[in-house]
Amino acid sequence: MAQQHPDSTVPAVQTAGTAPTGGSLADYLRAQATEFLRALRQHRESGSGGNAAADSVDAARALRRSVRRVSGSLHTFRPLLDPEWSEGLRPELAWVSGTLSMEHACAARLERLLLALHRLSGAAVLPAQAGGPAPQERGTLTVGAAKAGALLDRQLTLARTRAHSSALQALGSSRFHAVADQVAVLASEVPLTAADADLRPLARAAEERLGDAVAALPLVTAGHPYNAEALIHGLSPDPAPHPQDAPWHQVRLLLRLHRYALEVLHGGDGVSDPVDVRLLTAGQALDRHRDASEAAAAASAAARTARIAPATAYALGVLHADQRHEVEAARFAFQQSWQRQALRTP
Amino acid sequence: MAQQHPDSTVPAVQTAGTAPTGGSLADYLRAQATEFLRALRQHRESGSGGNAAADSVDAARALRRSVRRVSGSLHTFRPLLDPEWSEGLRPELAWVSGTLSMEHACAARLERLLLALHRLSGAAVLPAQAGGPAPQERGTLTVGAAKAGALLDRQLTLARTRAHSSALQALGSSRFHAVADQVAVLASEVPLTAADADLRPLARAAEERLGDAVAALPLVTAGHPYNAEALIHGLSPDPAPHPQDAPWHQVRLLLRLHRYALEVLHGGDGVSDPVDVRLLTAGQALDRHRDASEAAAAASAAARTARIAPATAYALGVLHADQRHEVEAARFAFQQSWQRQALRTP
Incomplete structure (x- = not known):
């Protein structure tokens, strides 16, 4: 290979x-489902302690990662799985993945744009801080670049806060609990229709x-x-x-x-x-x-x-x-x- | 070669x-000086007739072309020429070249910027007309792009008009007549100090x-x-x-x-x-x-x-x-x- x-x-x-058979697919799905449950536990436990924010970000990343893999495998190997089950689960996984990725996307977009503004100003590129560059760094920007940065900061921070609320709300919803229950079943039993295929x-x-x-x-x-x-x-x-x-x-x-x-x-x-x-x-x-x-x-x-x-x-x-x-x-x-x-x- | x-x-x-000697340099300078005088005559005669504008543009281009070559050769082969003569003539040629190139530069810059605005608007790129695109073509631009085009058109057309006046004024000045006289002498007699070098x-x-x-x-x-x-x-x-x-x-x-x-x-x-x-x-x-x-x-x-x-x-x-x-x-x-x-x- x-x-x-x-x-x-x-x-x-x-x-x-x-030939790798349905058994390999079942192993993979079980492993990803287990990883999903681990990350979900980590996310719920990250509410307190010194590294709460970092832990929560790590857990959300691990959740997205496993959801993408389960969802992708359901798609590629669809004919080998119980069709009703997989066609019911996939859109729900897409919803979880979409909801969980928004906050990260807003933060990454803001960081990318603020770094670009600094680069375009010939200023030293500094590692981005949460909430954008500190005021003293803005001194090297033109008025236009500084105002553009502040505007993007305001708009994308607002979008990020909204995405954070949506994600928290989603994780507490009965819809999410139903997905988590289905994934918990998957961690022990994969509904294969053709294990030897x-x-x-x-x-x-x-x-x-x-x-x-x-x-x-x-x-x-x-x-x-x-x-x-x-x-x-x-x-x-x-x-x-x-x-x-x-x-x-x-x-x-x-x-x-x-x-x-x-x-x-x-x-x-x-x-x-x-x-x-x-x-x-x-x-x-x-x-x-x-x-x-x-x-x-x-x-x-x-x-x-x-x-x-x-x-x-x-x-x-x-x-x-x-x-x-x-x-x-x-x-x-x-x-x-x-x-x-x-x-x-x- | x-x-x-x-x-x-x-x-x-x-x-x-x-070895090519000073004789080759004298031939080259004579030829370029002759070309300068021809272009100058063409420029003066382009005031009337159907292709007046195009003839004038051609003549100005030919003038600039010969001036650059005379000036460049004076610089490169300085030690072979009468130093007082060549050091007196070079700044005057630079003045002629600079004065004559401004109008063309403004026109070319405007054309480049208007073509870019059209390209950036996903509009068909049309050959630029004097004075920018016709109004019906602006329909495909955003308000911002159209206004930017109009602003650049105004600013660069004004600069071009000023450059045109400056060039006409320069061509009629006694300073220019002195340069033209020197070039006329060059067309028949090159002040070489070392013809065999x-x-x-x-x-x-x-x-x-x-x-x-x-x-x-x-x-x-x-x-x-x-x-x-x-x-x-x-x-x-x-x-x-x-x-x-x-x-x-x-x-x-x-x-x-x-x-x-x-x-x-x-x-x-x-x-x-x-x-x-x-x-x-x-x-x-x-x-x-x-x-x-x-x-x-x-x-x-x-x-x-x-x-x-x-x-x-x-x-x-x-x-x-x-x-x-x-x-x-x-x-x-x-x-x-x-x-x-x-x-x-x-």
Whole structure:
């Protein structure tokens, strides 16, 4: 496996050798369900003590991580599982994952934008603090950059607080308790319909969906540095100006499903396997693409705030364009890492 | 010569073979002085007739072209010329060149910025018309982009009109007549002090100054796509935020001097010689660098206009960042073309 890779012509999912069966899927789902229950306990216990906030963040991350893996495996290996059970559980897991990820996304977006404002001001880039840079660091920013930072801080901190409340409310809801009960059952008993079935054709299908989606990306353009594609609708009157991002977001999700399918087949978290390190690199480029795309949209949205000063709007325009170039840079990085994988022969 | 190139280790200026002497320099200066007088006559006669404006633009371009070549040759081959004469003439030629280039620079900058605004709006890029896009084309722009375009149009058209008046005034001045008289003398008699001297050591010195200046550029960084260097002071409070551009502007001038020296040595305009096509490519990247740098500064200056709408300022911020990325892209293009020259062995 270590010499294989996720190119459509040389698959990572081998079809020779001893077949991993439904038993491997059951092991994987049980392990992820157990991890979910552990993280949930950790999250509930993180309410007190010295490291309460950090513990809570860690627990929420572990919850999201296990939910994504259970949900992804249910999707990829759907034909091997009780259809009624899996089709009932998946949307509920998507709701948990979505609700739990909002707070982290707001915090990360604010950090990304404030770091960019400092970088664009030629100021030393400092590690971001919760709530943004300390006032004395703002002295190095122009009035516009400082005001833009304060506006983004206000808007994204508000969004983050709301997301935090929503997450707490969700975790206390009967809807969530029902999901947690279903996952608790999963930790001991996986409703397999075909325990002896070979997992590889389904994993291979997930890999092919990824390959097809990558083949549809404009990778030739992305491989030409400074192609100026990502900012082509930077001032468009279209309220949804970046449909060009959607296929990349889709590849990001399909890459994740492929990675989880490999975890099911081979066990472990895949980090020790060199092929998966390359998959991780490609995935990180797509994460950066998504983060920059959303940060650019947040800068653009902030610029539509009523009664802002022209200097603030100017700084937000520079920031928006900067993040759209990050989008373009991330596509270039993905193209490079993907090409390297395709060139490496087994 | 065709297989040589302007790398410091493999010089374009050979030192073997029959030496080009002061006679070649005299021929070149006479030819350029004659071209200057022809263009000046064309410019004076372009006042009437159907193609008056186009003829005038052509004539001004030809004037600038010959002035740059005379001035550059005076600099490179200074020790072979009457020092009092050449040191008196050079600043006057610089004044003519500067005065005549302003109008063209304003027009080109406006065209570049309006095309960028259209590109950033996802609108079809149309060839620019004098005075900017027609009103019906503005329908595809956002309010901010349209207002930014109108503001830049106003400011740069005003600057262009002023530059036009200055140029006309200069061409009618006694100072200009004195320059024209000196060039008229040059067309028949070049004040050489050493007619038999070998031109190549001086041409070689010009090439070495270029090589040294290129070696001091941050080419390793420039060769990494999306290095984000050019926008690093995009929001800096520093009123002169782009000292990083200066060494590139300097290389642009030294590259031009090197190219003119090769013209003196080998005759002709160098376009037919493959090594000079590569020099032209590198030079075009540096022209683009200069143009984008100045366009970015114009967008930034327009954003400091009093009482503009936030939407206008936002569009100018996006435009500024876009042009700074053009600066970065031009550095990358220069690095690539220079590397290709260095790799090609004789």
